[in-house]
Amino acid sequence: MRRLFYLVREAWANMRTNRTTTIVAVLTTAFTLACVGIFLLLYVNLRHAAGSLQEDVKVIVYLEDRLPRERVQELGRTLKIDRMVAEVFFISKERALGEFRAQFPSESHLLEGLGENPLPASFVVTLAPNFRSPDAMKGWVERVQTMEGVAKVDYNQEWLSLLAELIGYIELAAIGVGILLSAAAVTIIGNTIRLALLARREEIEILRSIGATRTFIRIPYFIEGAVLGACGSALSLGILKGAFELFRQQIQLTGRFSGIGDMISFFSLSVCLALVVVGMGLGFAGSVVSLLRVGQGRA
Amino acid sequence: MDAIIQLIHVSKWHDRKAALSDVTLEIEKGEFVFLMGSSGAGKSTLLRMLIGEEQPDEGQIFVHGRNVTKLRPAEIPSLRRKVGAVFQDFRLLAKKSVFDNVALPLIVQGASEKDIRRKVTEALRAVDVDHKKDQLPNSLSTGEQQRVCIARAIVNGPVVLLADEPTGNLDPERTREIMELFKLINARGTTVIVTTHDPHVLNHMNRRVITLVQGVLLSERRIRQGVGA
Numbered sequence: 001m002r003r004l005f006y007l008v009r010e011a012w013a014n015m016r017t018n019r020t021t022t023i024v025a026v027l028t029t030a031f032t033l034a035c036v037g038i039f040l041l042l043y044v045n046l047r048h049a050a051g052s053l054q055e056d057v058k059v060i061v062y063l064e065d066r067l068p069r070e071r072v073q074e075l076g077r078t079l080k081i082d083r084m085v086a087e088v089f090f091i092s093k094e095r096a097l098g099e100f101r102a103q104f105p106s107e108s109h110l111l112e113g114l115g116e117n118p119l120p121a122s123f124v125v126t127l128a129p130n131f132r133s134p135d136a137m138k139g140w141v142e143r144v145q146t147m148e149g150v151a152k153v154d155y156n157q158e159w160l161s162l163l164a165e166l167i168g169y170i171e172l173a174a175i176g177v178g179i180l181l182s183a184a185a186v187t188i189i190g191n192t193i194r195l196a197l198l199a200r201r202e203e204i205e206i207l208r209s210i211g212a213t214r215t216f217i218r219i220p221y222f223i224e225g226a227v228l229g230a231c232g233s234a235l236s237l238g239i240l241k242g243a244f245e246l247f248r249q250q251i252q253l254t255g256r257f258s259g260i261g262d263m264i265s266f267f268s269l270s271v272c273l274a275l276v277v278v279g280m281g282l283g284f285a286g287s288v289v290s291l292l293r294v295g296q297g298r299a
Numbered sequence: 300m301d302a303i304i305q306l307i308h309v310s311k312w313h314d315r316k317a318a319l320s321d322v323t324l325e326i327e328k329g330e331f332v333f334l335m336g337s338s339g340a341g342k343s344t345l346l347r348m349l350i351g352e353e354q355p356d357e358g359q360i361f362v363h364g365r366n367v368t369k370l371r372p373a374e375i376p377s378l379r380r381k382v383g384a385v386f387q388d389f390r391l392l393a394k395k396s397v398f399d400n401v402a403l404p405l406i407v408q409g410a411s412e413k414d415i416r417r418k419v420t421e422a423l424r425a426v427d428v429d430h431k432k433d434q435l436p437n438s439l440s441t442g443e444q445q446r447v448c449i450a451r452a453i454v455n456g457p458v459v460l461l462a463d464e465p466t467g468n469l470d471p472e473r474t475r476e477i478m479e480l481f482k483l484i485n486a487r488g489t490t491v492i493v494t495t496h497d498p499h500v501l502n503h504m505n506r507r508v509i510t511l512v513q514g515v516l517l518s519e520r521r522i523r524q525g526v527g528a
Contacts, residue, residue: 002415006406013394206390209350210404210451211379214372 010220011227014196022228025192029232030239032181032188033279037240039174044271045264046170050163052263057132059141059155061123067149072121075149079123084140087126093117120151134161182282189228189286193221197290222287229283233276241266302361303328303459303490304349309358311344317514318344319355324509324516326492328458331485333501334494336511342494345511346461349492350382351375363458380408383452383489385462389444391436391451397423398432401450408455422450426480442473446480453484460484462493466500474500 015022061079063072072090079088091099096119127137137160141153197204207217244266267275304326311319319341326332334342347353348360351367360367363381370378391400401422405415423429426446428439436444445465452460462481466474478493478500485491493500501508510517 002412003406003409202390203392206392207403207407208376209352209379209384209390210407211376212407213376216407 007216007219008223011223014200014220014224015227018192018196018199021192021195025188025228026231026235028188029185029228029279029283030235032185033233033236033275033282034239036174036178036181037236037275039170039177041240041244041267043167043170043174044267046163046167048265049263050167053160053163057127057137057155057160059125059127059137059144059153061125061144061150062120062152062154063122064149064151065120067121071149075147076123078147079125079144082140084127084131084136085125086128089124091122091124093119093121096120096122134164185229185232185279185282186286186289189225189232189283190289192228193225193287193290196221196224218287218291221291222284225283225285225287225290226280227283229286230276230280232283233279236279237267237272237275301328302326303330303363304492305359305361306345307359307361309345309348309355309360311341311348311353311355311357311514313344319348319511320514322358322511322514322516324519326490329485329488329490331482331491331504331506332493333504333506333508334492334511335496335498335501335508336494337496339513340496340511341514342496342511343463344514346384346463346492346494349459349461350379350384376407380404380455381458383455383457383460385445385448385452385460385465387464387467389436389441389448391444391447393435393437396433396435397428397439397447400436400447401432401454404451404455410455418454419450422454423447425453425483426450440473441468442470442476445469445473445477449477449480449484453489457489459490459492462491464494464496466495466497471499475502478504 061075063075076088076090079085094117097117100119127140131137131140137155141155144150145153204217244264248264302325304324306322306324309319309322310317322341322345334345336342344353348355348367349362351370354368358368362378365374365378367378392403395403398419401419402415405418410418419432420429423432426449428443428446428450431439431443436447439447445468449462449465452462460481465481466477469477481491481493482504495501508520510519
């Protein structure tokens with residue numbers, strides 16, 4: 001117990017002795033991790049938005065004109081038993097005309113002159129959640145398009161693909177920036193630990209001479225690195241949360257993109273805790289890098 | 300008697316200069332030995348080798364039955380826990396109390412709280428600084444600091460006590476006191492090896508003296524009366 005108390009107290013003493021270095025390390029780590037956090041937040045929100053949008057995506061299967069009622073019913077049954085389909089809703093020519101008139105009352109006169117109702121009957125299909133990825137949708141649409149009686153299948157494929165592509169790029173950028181800036185955080189904490197080691201070199205020699213193992217000597221520095229990383233990470237989350245709320249407030253004040261304000265969200269508590277643990281891990285890695293030199297050789 | 304320390308044809312070079320040259324010697328269990336020699340004679344090098352801080356370029360060293368030259372790095376701490384060390388510059392932690400300084404070897408070994416209290420109190424009593432246990436080392440006199448250093452070296456009951464010029468910073472009176480303390484520790488069965496360049500330290504000591512000159516073991520003798528007095 002006293003041993004554990006000693007090790008924790010030593011770590012605390014290290015941080016107190018090198019107070020300025022410790023504060024600078026926590027601040028720089030916090031700003032570094034906040035940069036990674038921005039990408040992560042953007043990525044998480046875009047993925048969330050893409051998920052919501054994909055839930056709303058409906059595929060419209062337009063039918064050929066004058067298709068016999070039996071074929072229409074058969075097509076409806078085929079679509080309903082398809083394992084990729086969650087929901088099918090039939091819109092007759094008449095209903096399509098009615099909806100057009102209801103939605104665009106000022107333009108309804110355009111259809112008057114045509115005599116016959118030019119709008120086709122259609123099935124509005126919602127795909128099952130597991131098959132809403134752009135690739136799955138594309139495959140399904142290509143299959144349905146070849147069915148007899150189907151005139152055209154419509155869905156906003158381009159837009160969805162573009163969004164998926166954008167998310168892919170942001171994911172790549174987040175990984176790249178994450179690796180680079182994490183390495184920077186490890187270096188910053190590593191240097192802080194190295195300074196602490198230099199300041200306490202004599203003490204380390206004394207500990208060695210009385211039979212302290214390498215692990216015993218290193219543990220306070222591992223603790224210090226982990227604490228610095230965790231503090232830096234927690235502070236970066238605080239900075240991000242502040243900036244996030246400011247951004248949301250600005251959106252609501254200006255009135256523009258007001259829908260976005262409700263769509264975006266900050267990291268959940270579990271993600272925040274995971275990020276603090278990641279920060280702790282980075283700090284620990286920084287200590288390991290610095291301590292590789294300590295205790296090298298036989299003594 | 301059993302040899303607790305054995306050096307067999309040990310040589311060591313520092314920058315092509317022999318720090319120790321073909322030294323062979325044995326020290327028996329419970330002996331009190333002085334290592335005499337001027338600065339650069341190889342006394343400190345020899346002591347550093349006994350606790351695995353340096354390795355010989357040639358030869359073998361045995362301490363308490365273990366071949367120090369063959370120890371793996373992970374085994375060195377256990378050797379150092381059996382060999383107490385006292386330094387000329389005391390090497391006390393300035394920000395820790397006398398009690399905490401002396402407790403350090405026990406904390407390192409993972410001793411229980413109860414054992415730490417008992418053994419530290421005993422060690423401080425043995426060197427007569429128990430009344431200053433809560434003070435910081437810098438508030439003590441040099442003689443008291445050396446006593447604290449000795450208490451730290453004996454607190455975990457080492458089989459060998461090495462003292463590298465322990466009286467180098469002390470006046471004759473404090474020197475006499477410290478040497479009496481070493482005699483007491485030796486009387487309890489601990490093998491004591493003291494290095495010194497000062498012949499006056501040998502006054503009134505009936506002990507074995509090994510003299511080193513430029514890394515060569517020059518002579519061995521047993522003195523009965525003080526020299527240089």
